[in-house]
Amino acid sequence: GAVVSQHPSRVICKSGTSVKIECRSLDFQATTMFWYRQFPKQSLMLMATSNEGSKATYEQGVEKDKFLINHASLTLSTLTVTSAHPEDSSFYICSARRTAYEQYFGPGTRLTVT
Amino acid sequence: RKEVEQDPGPFNVPEGATVAFNCTYSNSASQSFFWYRQDCRKEPKLLMSVYSSGNEDGRFTAQLNRASQYISLLIRDSKLSDSATYLCVVNENSGGSNYKLTFGKGTLLTVNP
Numbered sequence: 001g002a003v004v005s006q007h008p009s010r011v012i013c014k015s016g017t018s019v020k021i022e023c024r025s026l027d028f029q030a031t032t033m034f035w036y037r038q039f040p041k042q043s044l045m046l047m048a049t050s051n052e053g054s055k056a057t058y059e060q061g062v063e064k065d066k067f068l069i070n071h072a073s074l075t076l077s078t079l080t081v082t083s084a085h086p087e088d089s090s091f092y093i094c095s096a097r098r099t100a101y102e103q104y105f106g107p108g109t110r111l112t113v114t
Numbered sequence: 115r116k117e118v119e120q121d122p123g124p125f126n127v128p129e130g131a132t133v134a135f136n137c138t139y140s141n142s143a144s145q146s147f148f149w150y151r152q153d154c155r156k157e158p159k160l161l162m163s164v165y166s167s168g169n170e171d172g173r174f175t176a177q178l179n180r181a182s183q184y185i186s187l188l189i190r191d192s193k194l195s196d197s198a199t200y201l202c203v204v205n206e207n208s209g210g211s212n213y214k215l216t217f218g219k220g221t222l223l224t225v226n227p
Contacts, residue, residue: 034214043118043201043219044158049212093157100213101146101205105157 006106023094029074030096137202
């Protein structure tokens, strides 16, 4: 199957700092990528849809100024959590759309804000 | 009302048991349907798509009832390696040619020796 990578896999940062997470589709081009967040024992919640060359579309309740998304190429999307706080600690997962009905997930990034 | 609802679980079954998961979805315009499995602290992985005619993949059988907006997954002869969280996932049109996946909360399955 298609491969999507994420980096870093785990990050611990201090409150108030910013963290950038990269999502790459390794063997296909992805016009659209998605960013999800998953809290313990909860379902994946879509945060935003990232479209190459245009602004991301954020889901209701997700602050676009706090979660900055850049999709600069057909194989790379980045999510920057700005001024992170402990409540931002979560498992962040990206996915890349290969076709209208196929999405492939990255391995996730576990963010801990102390 | 949640968009995708699943059995809350958890399910604990012995090896060899048959176990069934149920799921309902609220958006009647949903386009396609999937079961994913997610291991602890890992990303979700596609288990199988679900078709209106029902489909089978080895020990796994998925069913879809569009009229009832109901999806099921049956696992026969369960193995220890089947222990995971099973996610019911619905693909919805979010405008134009855009689609997005909506996940259920998941049902945890533990298969015991």
